[in-house]
Amino acid sequence: MNLLDPQGPVAAANSTILVDSVFIMLVIVVPTIFAILAFAFWFRASNPRARFQPAFVYSGRVEMVVWAIPALTVILLGGVAWIGSHQLDPAAPVPGTGNPVRIQAVSLDWKWLFIYPDQRIATVNTLTVPAGAELNFQLTSSSVMNTFFIPQLGSMIYTMNGMVTKLNLRADNEGKLQGLSAHFSGDGFPDMMFDVNVISPLAFPDWVASTAKTDAVLNEDNYKKLMQQGVEKGRPTYRLEDPRLFDLIATQHIPPGPGPELASEAGPTHSGGHDAR
Amino acid sequence: MTMTATAGHAHADPHHIGVVIEHPGPAPKRIVTAYGFWIFLLSDIVMFSCFFAAYAVLVGQTADGPKGSEIFEQGNVAIETVCLLLSSFTCGMASIAADVRNRFWFYLGMAVTCVLGLIFLVLEFREFADLIVRGYGPSRSAFLTAFFSLVGCHGLHVSAGVLWLLTMTAQVFAKGFRADILRRMMCFALFWHALDIIWVAVFSVVYLLGSGT
Amino acid sequence: MSDQTHMPAGHDLAPGDEEQHSVGARILGYVVGLVLALLLTATSFFIAGTDLVWQPSIPVALIVLAIAQMGVHLVFFLHITTGPDNTNNVLALAFGLLVVFLVVGGSVWIMAHLNANMPPMDQIMMRQ
Amino acid sequence: MLGKLDWSAIPFDQPIPLIAGAVVLIAILAVLIWVVAKGHLPYLWHEWITSVDHKRIGVMYILLASVMLLRGGSDAIMMRIQQAVAYQSQGYLPPEHYNQIFSAHGTIMIFFVAMPFVIGLMNLVVPLQLGVRDVAFPTLNSVGFWLTATGALLVNLSLVIGEFARTGWLAFPPLSELSYSPGVGVDYYAWSLQISGVGTLVAGINLVTTVLKLRTKGMNYLRMPMFCWTTLASNLLIVAAFPILTATLAMLLLDRYLGFHFFTNEAGGNVMMFMNLIWAWGHPEVYILVLPAFGIFSEVVSTFSGKALFGYRSMVLATMAICVVSFMVWLHHFFTMGAGPDVNAIFGIASMIIAIPTGVKIYNWLFTMYGGRIRFETPMLWSVGFMVTFIVGGLTGVLLAVPPADFMLHNSMFLVAHFHNVIIGGVLFGAFAGFEYWFPKAFGFRLDERWGKAGFWFTFFGFFITFVPLYIAGMLGMTRRMQHYDVAAWRPWMIVAAVGMAVLTIGVICQIVQLVVSIRNREALRDRTGDPWDGRSLEWATSSPPPVFNFAFNPDVRGEDAYWDIKASAKQQSVDADRPEYQDIEMPRNSPTGFVCAFFATLMGFALIWHIWWMVILGGLGAWATFVVFAWRDHDEYVIPAEEVAAIDRVNVEERRGLVSMAGTV
Known part of the structure; x- marks a missing residue:
């Protein structure tokens, strides 16, 4: 019953979209998780080499990037979702050989x-x-x-x-x-x-x-x-x-x-x- | 503690907003109470919207029972509407009377409001009773279910309003125009007017739209 | 957020409260509201029952009249204005209306699509 | 006389609920006897049960949530064991019992754990952060709490009297209609939610009004701490969404009690309408829970990084964006119903759009840590743990918002893993972080760090060991709510998940031990400064625990960027500056209204469930009478004289002045 072992075109398309979406998101999720752990580790209070920057509370550039990254990802995935829901609508025909x-x-x-x-x-x-x-x-x-x-x-x-x-x-x-x-x-x-x-x-x-x-x-x-x-x-x-x-x-x-x-x-x-x- | 000194300067105005008008502090009780009640009314209207949505979805599901045009009586609805409208007006008069602490006009306004509300309820009750006797109760079809629930929900609100009106008038009688009672009167007026607004939606969507075609 | 720029914060009105007017002016407000509301109601009932109007336009007219009447109630009975002392009240109202619109509109839209995709009984019978 | 109620309602043949019920009953009785015997009853009555103090009510909410967490957790343990053993067999729980357990688990965890926990924290903290003395409607606040408790009581009552719903936590019709669920289970479910829903609505109205109308002088909107913003957003959602739940359940109840046809199979009822309406509430509900958690993390991350929150305005914008967009996505809960490609795609995309502000929040916390001096005390551990966990939950969430992927994963164990990932990883971690963070404020002493950290690590790893297998099981086609199964491939993952559940349980036990140890060592852990974490908002400007009036003087907030400045100035103001004249303070008088009201609500709810009509009328009249009596009273406030305020405040100030001067020398 493995979803990643499809036995028909619908399941194949569904699971391909599933895997694609995961990888699209992993591209940002993995670096983000890495950054969380890295920042948390490096800026620990006991690390004398980390520079304390209490004034770093706003940066227009960072904010642009921060809004842009999830937005672009969502635009990409949204496109996939739009096309996918139309092509893979349950009621859409699935041509095959012989009589249906x-x-x-x-x-x-x-x-x-x-x-x-x-x-x-x-x-x-x-x-x-x-x-x-x-x-x-x-x-x-x-x-x-x-x-x-x-x-x-x-x-x-x-x-x-x-x-x-x-x-x-x-x-x-x-x-x-x-x-x-x-x-x-x-x-x-x-x-x-x-x-x-x-x-x-x-x-x-x-x-x-x-x-x-x-x-x-x-x-x-x-x-x-x-x-x-x-x-x-x-x-x-x-x-x-x-x-x-x-x-x-x-x-x-x-x-x-x-x-x-x-x-x-x-x-x-x-x-x-x-x-x- | 060394940070405190620097922080004050560093964060003075990082966003460069410029002019800032200071917030004056907590609002007076009258505003707080009325605003809270206002929020409640909005939530109540959201609840009504669900019944409206249910009505819109189920209006065609008559299950071979009667359609709206076969059971609605325009005359009855028109009288109900006028009652509620007038009661909204008299309720407004009563709240003005309360603000100027005029007992006579307050009692008169509330009494008329109450009577008009009761007439509305009686008319609605008669309509419901008549339908049920004819076998067109809410269990007859999904359309009637939605109709009875929506109109009945409004009717329940009016009944609660009448109960509230009587309780509060008794309070004015016993305690006079105290500040907290005036606040309650303000909330009651909001409630009563809001019911009228909902009734506008009810008679337009249910009775008038439903009786055509 | 608005109090950051120009709003003279502190001048708030409770929902339903009016700015200070004389009793006569306040009563007049209610009278105007009542007359307008009665007129609109009468028009609604008239339009619903007449054939002087192009029939398919009746629902639109009824809805417009209903909205107009709700507006009359809000302005003359509930004393909602666009003034700065009413900002918070209007914002709350707007949020409420947005939710109402989303719930009713969304439900009707979704249910229409669902029903269209799941032919109810009569349609099937016709196909037989 | 007693409606449908008779001896057959007690499940004498089912040992598990009976024993559990007996144990709980004995525990309650023991506590009651102890309270009465020790003479604590008057204290309990005057200081807690009738209290209208927002801090006390907040604590009671959290206590209720914690107790119910243990109940819901026991259900979870039973379910995980059942699925680990019920391979090609019936396991140890028969279906009618198993089905009650998962329904109760979901209902309890959402309505009686997550909701009271976040509402409790908001109640406790928000007035303090806003610098005011109480919430907008103190007595209603108490009513709200007690009605929530009523709902919880009714759910637990169903354990021994009758049964609980066997329909899942959302009681979908037609399964929940009278013809397919003739028992009282669904009635227990619906009435307890209706009653606690009123309580929640009251709390929502109260907190919205508090944030919008009761801010101290100078607390402009853009100076509010982030937690106040998320409180505002979350409670706006409560006010807008809970009426939908009330209406939907009312329709279901009308169907069941009066033969209406909203959702029946007969006479044109439409089951899809229930799906539609319940999720129009259900999706905002998710954000009602998680937004306050976001606020808590904002406070915690900024405090323990020693920095102001990065991108405060972005955060505000993101919060309000989530608040609005969360009302436009509910259809993604039933993509597989067949609404057609346009509807599916539009709602799918709208759902993904929520990921944008949520992602922005994650990055803002990330950059708050950047350049900070991070102290890894327990609340911060929960926060970093949350960030890692929640990203995974967000990923799977966006995945489920892609309709074609959802066509495979809907209702699967993958979905179960996803929402536990966001509810545990988001809401529960947030609640625990807030609990550890504000505990000293509420009780005046800190919690033990060692046990707290142990609790975190066990919970964190326990979570992944439990739910990663469920993700995998979902990918193997396993659907949710299986009382038994015959597919060999699922078995190993269910066993691993059960092991994970054991680890999670150890985490919970660690936290219980932490509480006990901390109470025993409370003198050593005492917080005399009122500011144990070097915090950044106004709640740290008063003593721990705060006096009943919170602040002797309503603080005057100056400075554009609220957090650090406010605290610095607030601290100096309260410690250094010469105090102006003390004045009398009016505080709301305690009132039994909430408790009495809840008593009648319980009576009425129980009577409605069992069709005992005379008792329904009695309960209704009682509730109305309570309100009339409440409305009739003449003095709803009492005055704390200036001397008393001065005495309390001077002690605090002295103590803190000593500590601050000591700190200055270091």
Whole structure:
């Protein structure tokens, strides 16, 4: 999950900007720290060789420099930030080879549901994508806020009930990655990690075909069962009954998830606690 | 201690500012009190601005409930506005009376202010009660939530103002125009006028802008 | 900072206080304020309900009228002036207004962008 | 009768909070019994609880902050241990408990440690530096303190009665809405912040008015010590930002109590609005905390370098620039929500712009040291330690202001490390520096240097050992608030961080020992000059501790460059010059208003949390009655007769004259 080991163009650009910015700042920060320590050491009261200059309390030249150094750095970084936020906007397209794959992600309490509307399948806590293709994510939440994040593919984005956020990514190399929720969402939050399998574009149709053969069907009823609070340890896969399921969730035609059971209204509630364990 | 002698000369005027007018010292109590209250009013206005911002963001979220134009009554609002305006005027008269220590005009001014404030509150209460009875309470939609909170927050301030007015008039009755009570009267006048200013924003943004289109 | 240059420090007024006037002059101030405020209010209500004005300009007119009326209140009821004895009061007011402007303006701007980027339900439904 | 409150509210099945609560309860009872048995109660009541003296209130604020620092620190230790052990296991804290701990840790550290600490220091020092006898509103000052204490009390009460929020320190909806947090935790959170928020607002109004309207003769704006400037800026921010917090929490409470729809998922509520509003308060809050720390460092660096502050006007300009710009950056807390490139970029750049004045400050301290004669006593150590640490925090902060970098680092352990870097490295180091620096002024004796220095070094290295691993964990994709995890790469860093936490703890223990040792050796450490550090501003011109009226004569400040001249002339004036006629001094009378008010606020807060409506009404009426009674009293001031002033002042002057003449011979 190393951010400095990107597996896609978005993450590569993000982490390059990250490293660049650090180095731009280090150019001034290192000399400044050095100067602090050096001045502090040299002008110690016990050093007879240091010249005491109590009158040195103002210098127009020094002030110019002192305002200019951080200002110039900020102008440089500000430029990087401006260009970066436009080019790396989560919704900006990320061209790839082959057909883009549309994935609709729903954060549930406390698991991730990935819907492939065009393939008519859905998976929980595992995301399988072809290498090299553009991945168009649409994201929403069944209840509380979460953040969808695959560190090695870059750019996280919030998921919220009743709203649809957009994120475009691309995975370049086959392999196993991990994703997680980066916004605290309740007792089962740490279990909201999911596997990301990047497979070859040739193997992807096969995976879709084999997944579509599963007996489990995802429809409104099953979804409502799935969105009850609890932690999913397995990696279930589903056939998608209605490709518009995501729209029903996002438009709140399926009402938001219920939250903890109200039996424990007063005092410390333990619901979810036993699930998480 | 050797430094003291040199320092005096070295730092006499390093920035070469030239003429300096000496600060005269701590301000009198009346200014301090009123200024502190002024700062409080500004913070209160910032608080109102959050409710205004919430209203601006949520005004379209009617959740298939009523829109503003369907529930606002211009006539009612106009009467409320005139009440508050007149009460601002009478409050000003009362503070002048307090400054010249004229009890009769002070009581009269405060009484009229109080009555006008109460009329305003009754009208607002009737409007709210009517909406709730019709099923358009604050839980109906985010728009109504924002509406009730913003207007209600102003109403709460007016209620607090009336309570303050009564308490302070009682104090004048019991203690006369003492300096600290006059300071409080000044703060009260500031408060009451500020509420009127907020009401200007409320009737313009909520009722008038909301009732069009 | 201003007292470094020319301001005769020491002549401060409490917010809401007037320079010494006779009672008659003070009452007159309030009367003028009341009349102006009533006029502006009446104009606001009239404009909101009329179709004599080009409709899309109504919100702008209402906002201008509201600002004007707040100004009337500040000047005639709260006795805020540009005089040197009011500097501190005006500065505090300006800071407060800046914050109000930033909070309301910023919130509306940010929320508009957020909402535009996260198509609410009706838009999605139309696309289906 | 008791609303939602019943026996199930006491967590009998959770040993940790129960034992902790019991220990605290026993400690409090023991202290109370000791106080009563020794007959200290009247002293406590008359001299402290009802005191409206800004110095006493300042000390009480700092005491509250220190006690709460231990509570928040215990939470931190528990969290670090949990994350060190909870690899592929549940650790020792179940999620519902762990989640309360990190929420309480954040809430306590910001609202009940950092805030009271800086407000306490400002209260203690600013009137002295301005050369006046008290703050603008002494009784309100007391009310403000006691309301803050009420908030702290309610948070701690949640340990044993009910639960605290499990939503993080900002209680984001919809998680904090009734449907997802049906317990009383969020209510505890919101009401304690509402009540202490009123206290903070009062303190802010008080200090703004004090700085702007109560300066001694000749104290022009550009002669004020830097700490007064940062106090002004910080309190202007309090006055402008805390109402936003009040409004936001009020909306959340309306949602929870009356079924409103500000932030709910249903009926058109908008959760993003909460994010937006809370951060419109939250970002200025950071500067509310750190600006006073900047002021403290300015005082300390200049004093211990034996030089006036370099570039004073630049510093003033930088302070006020930070004050204004800090209101234009709040969106950088939710770049990843998807507001679009223009909004993100503009707020990102605005955030970076704050780095300019902050950088200028660092350079000004640097050049203050240049050509100085630096004495490395404990406050100076904290200051140099701060400069080094804070630059690192600033670097990571600017990094997080670059939206594409933030897209990777938002909410990660990197972020956690960053804000601890600026809050600990900036605010806490500043608070400790101010504590060591002004302690002799408040109590009349210095703190032990050896233990103080040990405390600094342990804290300094402990800090880096704890938080550098968190930076690295963040770069490895670890997000915050994980009760357990299965990623092997994170494990070693969590263990190192736990070790760092142990070192930090030793640092805190050193400071506690320092306090104990210093109190025991107080005669040896006694400060008779009133000016133990060869200071540069007016607080050193009076005795330590200062008399209740601070100055027998309001000092007359002359000279353009305030610091050294003021002190030199102030010293001579008070020591050498023939004293003019002593006059009667009017001081505000002590008042139990604050304490009584806080009592009713506690009652009301508790009743609101547990839906005990009759008690709510009782508390509200009580608070109103308190104010009416306060407003009704006839004599709010008492007079210290001229003879008494003269007697107190002459003793001080004699003592100091002796010392100064001795110093002159050296």
